[in-house]
Each structure stands twice: as structure tokens, then as C-alpha cells.
Amino acid sequence: MPDIVARLADDLSLRSTLLLAAFAVALVAAPWFVNDYLLTVLIVILYFAYTGQAWNIMMGFAGQLSLGHAIYVGLGAYVAAVLFTRYGIGPWIGLLAAIPVAAACGAIIGFLAFRFGVAGVYFAILTIAFAEFARIGFDHLDFVDASAGLFLPVAQYAHNDLWRLRGSPTMFYYVMLTATVLALVLCRLLLRCRMGYFWLAIREDEQAARATGIDTFRYKMYAVVISAAVTSFAGVFYAFFYNNLYPENVFSISRSIEMILGPVIGGVGTLFGPILGAFVLTGLAESVTSAMGAFGFDLPGAKQVFYGVCLLLVVVALPEGVWPPLARLLGITRVRL
Amino acid sequence: MTGLLSVGRVSKRFRGLVAVDNVSFDVLEGTIFAVIGPNGAGKTTLFNLIAGGMAPDQGRIIFDREPIHGFSADAVCRRGIARTFQLVRPFPALTVEENVIVGALMHRSDVDVAREHARTLLRRFDLFDRRHRPASALTLPDRKRLEVVRALATEPKLLLLDEVVAGLRPTEVDRLVTILKDLNRETGLSILMIEHVMRAVMALASRVLVLDHGSVIAEGTPETVVNNPAVVQSYLGAEGV
Numbered sequence: 001m002p003d004i005v006a007r008l009a010d011d012l013s014l015r016s017t018l019l020l021a022a023f024a025v026a027l028v029a030a031p032w033f034v035n036d037y038l039l040t041v042l043i044v045i046l047y048f049a050y051t052g053q054a055w056n057i058m059m060g061f062a063g064q065l066s067l068g069h070a071i072y073v074g075l076g077a078y079v080a081a082v083l084f085t086r087y088g089i090g091p092w093i094g095l096l097a098a099i100p101v102a103a104a105c106g107a108i109i110g111f112l113a114f115r116f117g118v119a120g121v122y123f124a125i126l127t128i129a130f131a132e133f134a135r136i137g138f139d140h141l142d143f144v145d146a147s148a149g150l151f152l153p154v155a156q157y158a159h160n161d162l163w164r165l166r167g168s169p170t171m172f173y174y175v176m177l178t179a180t181v182l183a184l185v186l187c188r189l190l191l192r193c194r195m196g197y198f199w200l201a202i203r204e205d206e207q208a209a210r211a212t213g214i215d216t217f218r219y220k221m222y223a224v225v226i227s228a229a230v231t232s233f234a235g236v237f238y239a240f241f242y243n244n245l246y247p248e249n250v251f252s253i254s255r256s257i258e259m260i261l262g263p264v265i266g267g268v269g270t271l272f273g274p275i276l277g278a279f280v281l282t283g284l285a286e287s288v289t290s291a292m293g294a295f296g297f298d299l300p301g302a303k304q305v306f307y308g309v310c311l312l313l314v315v316v317a318l319p320e321g322v323w324p325p326l327a328r329l330l331g332i333t334r335v336r337l
Numbered sequence: 338m339t340g341l342l343s344v345g346r347v348s349k350r351f352r353g354l355v356a357v358d359n360v361s362f363d364v365l366e367g368t369i370f371a372v373i374g375p376n377g378a379g380k381t382t383l384f385n386l387i388a389g390g391m392a393p394d395q396g397r398i399i400f401d402r403e404p405i406h407g408f409s410a411d412a413v414c415r416r417g418i419a420r421t422f423q424l425v426r427p428f429p430a431l432t433v434e435e436n437v438i439v440g441a442l443m444h445r446s447d448v449d450v451a452r453e454h455a456r457t458l459l460r461r462f463d464l465f466d467r468r469h470r471p472a473s474a475l476t477l478p479d480r481k482r483l484e485v486v487r488a489l490a491t492e493p494k495l496l497l498l499d500e501v502v503a504g505l506r507p508t509e510v511d512r513l514v515t516i517l518k519d520l521n522r523e524t525g526l527s528i529l530m531i532e533h534v535m536r537a538v539m540a541l542a543s544r545v546l547v548l549d550h551g552s553v554i555a556e557g558t559p560e561t562v563v564n565n566p567a568v569v570q571s572y573l574g575a576e577g578v
Contacts, residue, residue: 194442194451201439204428211388211422213414213443213491334469 008188016332027177031170039169043241045282046176047234052262052274053183054230059260060269061187061196062223063203065124068131070255072102072228076235077245078138081150084239091165091240098232105130106228110221119206128253135251149246152239165240172241179233180275186230187271191336199223203269261307265314267321271337276323281310340365341527342387342418342495347396347406349382356382357393358551364495369521369528371542371559373535375571379551380531381423384499387529388420389413401494415443419488420497423531425480429473433464433483436472440490455490462486462516478509482516489520498530502537514540535563547571 009017030042051073058064079101080094109130113123139147160167165175190196198219201209210216239245249255266277285303292302318325327337340363349357357379364370372380385391387398392407399405405413414420419440427436437455438448445451459465462482467475472483481501488496498517502510514537520526521541532538538545538559545562547555549571555562562568 192448194446194448197435197439197442197448200431200435201428204430205426207410208422208426208428209439210390210410211414211420212440212487213411213419214439215411 008185011335013332013335015330016335016337019330024181031173036169039173041282041286043169043173043176045278046173046180047237047241048259048262048278048282049275050176050180050183051231051234051259052266052278053180053187053271054227054234055260056263056268056270056274057187057190057230058223058227060263060273061191061203062199062220063206064220064223065120066127066224066227066256067124067253067260068127068129068256069227069231069259070251070253071105071127071131071134072231073235073238073255073259074131074134074138074245074247074250075102075105076232077239077250078144078150078235079232080236081152081239081245082144085150085152090163091236092163095233095236098236099229102232102235103225103229106224107221110224114217114220128256131251131253131256135247138247138251141247144245144247147247149244151245152243154243165237172237176237179237183230184271184275190226191271195219195222200269258307261311263321265310265322267323270321270323270327272327273321273323276326277321280322281307284310340368341401342529343397343399344383344387345397345399347383347386347393347398349379349386349391349393355551357386357548359396360548360551360553361396362546362553362556364527364529366494366527367521367525368543369517369530369541371538371545372529372531372548373533373538373545373562374548377550378548380548381499382551383548384420384497384531387413388418388497414491414493417492417494418497419491419493419495421481421484421488421499421501423499423503425477425484427472427475427480427483427487430471432469432471433475434459434468436483436487437490440487443491458486458490478505478513481505482513485513485517489526493526495527495529498528498532500531500533502532502534507536510534510537511540513537517541539563 031039034042051069055066055069058066076098079098080091083089083094083097084091109127112118113126118126138144144150160171162171198209198214201212201214202216202219206216238250261281262277263274264277265281266275267273285306288306289303292299314322342364345361347357347360348355360383372383374380386393386406389405389408389410389412397404397406400416400418403416405416428439431439434452434455437458438451441451441454442448445454456465456468459468462485464479464483464486467479472480475483485498485501502513505513517528518541521528530541542559545557545559546553547562547568554567554571555565
């Protein structure tokens, strides 16, 4: 175990380590300095940082574009919520059920696509199709109350129950922060192992990767399954944080798109891109919304317009995302972060 | 006597077109074998049949006493045949070193061990100084060399080179030829090359096969082949002789 910890940071410069430490301290200390509203915003930011990181495993590392990642969030959410409301099984045990369900779903999508040569844009469309299929399916599934939605008993804020994930926003904040850190650590380890190199090779040039002896089918399958499994936790969190689930909402394509905006703006295929992207996007969007509120404007959809403008600016001005140029500015080179 | 690679009566048709027609040859262990022929002669198709991912309609391809026809490209590579592409295809966003590490990881699971091996190869092929540059930033001769190094990192018994010196200046051709020659002499690596540049073929190959319209029109040492009237005719046309 200490070996793994040492390996995590062995190639980081002192400067990067200090920056990272400062960032970590700020995040850990944040709940003492912010109000409830800001804390909720931070939770949302971390949520998108986490899901962006999970999506990035598939697209950023292995080059497989998924535009239907909401399916794994939705499955995770529904599995944990059903177990909790119907059988009184807590979210952590629920997670143990959610992970294989999401992973199996990823495996099915991956197998169908990779075995039959569905690639590129067509693969992306297939992922959308599956997410839509799930949305419509759950909308008619009476076992989970169909389109009426599934509700969890609303949390008592009197005391925090970590085991049952019932409690204050502060508790949810630390849960999500821990998850985000773990996802970051996992991704860094993945990128530095044999499979990570194979993924990057597949992303760069699949035919050349195959000519270099890489069983591309197998490694693409690993990418989808791992990405789906990691994403499913976000679903469990979603269910217990929001306490309500509507198929129309969790499985909708806009959820899938929201999830990928962070890494796209931060930098696809980088480790800090999804995190930075989530901060930039959600942070700025919330500021815009509240600034407009302060001036007495209330325009529904302003956030979406803002997302669109951000995306446009980044695609035009910083095609590799915000993080890579920032990393160079900070003097972080030669390390894949 | 059969060679390391034995191609036996291999044919491949694309609809009406017979791209490779009943071709047989053997590449002996430790030798350099060249396949030449005019454009459209079926060289690249033959190459793809050997490198995997494309199955012949007829015939057998035996490598190291094992049939490999119809195998996928990655399975062929894992059995010991590495290839380069005519239009070079290093992984562009990866650094030079990472490109080679990917190849070295074929027979190694530890990235650090693979990196050491990659560095040894990069030193030998004069790319060590550029190891942290992205492959996309290299010049064409460097990228061609990188592709050879990446292929070698998989520790092949047979190296397939698809027009590896095409597009290079004569001095660069000679440089790469020297490298390949040394490699063959020092490590006994067998090489099968498709080549247009006769300068490289004459300098490297101990045996040459000439294809025209998918069939073999001559096979022999470089000297006998270039003096063969059928070969001259296929290259220059009947009136040119």
C-alpha cells in the first residue's frame, strides 16, 4: 500500500505537489467558510468533476465517445434507491449491487459495438440509443413507479448517518469530495499502468495499436466496463442527495451532455481537466445566474445558453481545453496530469 | 527446406480483381527478403495477408511452424511479426518514448521495465534526445525510424517493412539502410520488406521476389532479378526495352 502511495506522486515536482496540497486543503476546509447555497454549488461541482472523470476513462483515455453516460448514473441511482425504499438496504450495500449492474450494461453496449465494428459517430449514437431505451423503459416500469417517480424518505438533518447517507449537505460534500479524490487516484494509476498505455494507443490510432499487438476489443471492453462501474456511484449519490428519481430526468440526454461538458472544457484525456472544467462551468454558471438575480432578471434557460457560449469559446480558442495551457503556465510539463 | 515464414499458394480476390494470385515464397531465418513490383502489383495486399486482419481466399501462411492465415493483426504481432505502415502511423499525441513503451509492453507487464527497454532502443536508433517530444513533432525520417523502433520493441522474429524508405532523401535512405543492415547482422532479425526504392533493395535484400498483376514473375538474388527480361519489361513496358 505505501508503495502505491509513493508511486502516485513520484514523478511530480515540488511545485506541483505544493499546488495540489493547497488545492486539497482549500477543498477540505471549504465547508467552514461557505454558506449553504455555496456548499450546494460545491457539491454539484464535485459531482460533475467525478462523473466527468468517469466518462473521461472511456473517451479521454480509450477514445470511445459515449453520449449516453446518463444510463450508468440512472441504473446506479435506481438500483440503490429500490434496494433502500423497498428492502431497507443501505446505499453502500446498494453500491455493491449498482456497480455490477452498470458494469454489465456497459459490457453489453461495448460488446455489441466492438464485436460488430460500430465505431466513431455510430458508437456515440448507439450509446444515446441505449440511454433513451432505458429512459423509455423505466418510464413504463411499474416496479419502480414508472413516470410517477421514485422517492426516498427525506433526510433528517438532525444528525448525520453516513452508513445510510442521510444527513446534512456538509456530509454529502465530504462524501463527494472523497469520491472525487478516489476517482482521480484511480485514473492516475490506470494511466500509468500497462492498460493505460494501451488505451492511449487505441485512442491515437486503433489500427496501429492492433499492429503493435494490442487486443483492442479486450481493452476497449475494459474501458467501458470500468467507466460504467465508476459512474454508477454518482447515481447512488444522486438518489440519496436529491431523494427523487424520474426516468425523464435521470436518463435524459441533457444529463449525459452535462456530464461531458466539464472534461471537454477542462481538457479531454487529462486528469485535472474534468475537475477544472467542472469548477469553471458550474462555478461561472452559478455566478451568472446569481448576478442576474441580483439585477432582477430571471431568465429560465440562461444557464444552458451560458454553457453553449462557454463550449463555443473553448472549442474555438482552446481546442485542447483549459487545463493543458494552464498546466504549462504552472510549469507542469512531462507529466500526464 | 521451409523458412521462418512460408507463404504457400496464396490468393486473394476483390470481386473480379485478383490482387494476389497463387503466390508462394519462403523467408529463411536471419535473412532480408524483398518484394518488389510496379504499382498495383499486389504487394500491399500480400503484406496485409501476412500481417493479419485480412484472410486469404486460398493458400496457407505458416510462421514459425504455425499457420497464421486469417489471424487478427494483434494475434499475428503477438506471435512475433511486427510491421510498419507505408504512411507512417506513430501515436501522434504520445511522446516518442511512450510510443516505444507501448510496443515494449507487449512482452512486459511493468511499465518501468518497459521504459528501460524503450530507452535502450531509442539510444540505439538515435532518438533518445527527442524522447519527450510528441511523435507528431518529429520530421518524416524520424517518424519512420520511430515506427521501426516501436515495431522492434515488440521483439519480433520477423519485421515487415512497408516502403520504409519511401519519401526519404538519398542520405536518409542510406542511414536507415545501415541501421537495418546492422540490426539484421547483429541480432539475426529476419526482415520482409516491400520496397520501391531499388537503392535500398539492392543494398539490403539477399533475395527478391517480383510481383506483377498479382503473380510472381521472378525470384532470386537482387542481381539476377534486375537483369531478368520479364522484370525489366514489367517495369519499363515492352517498348522500353
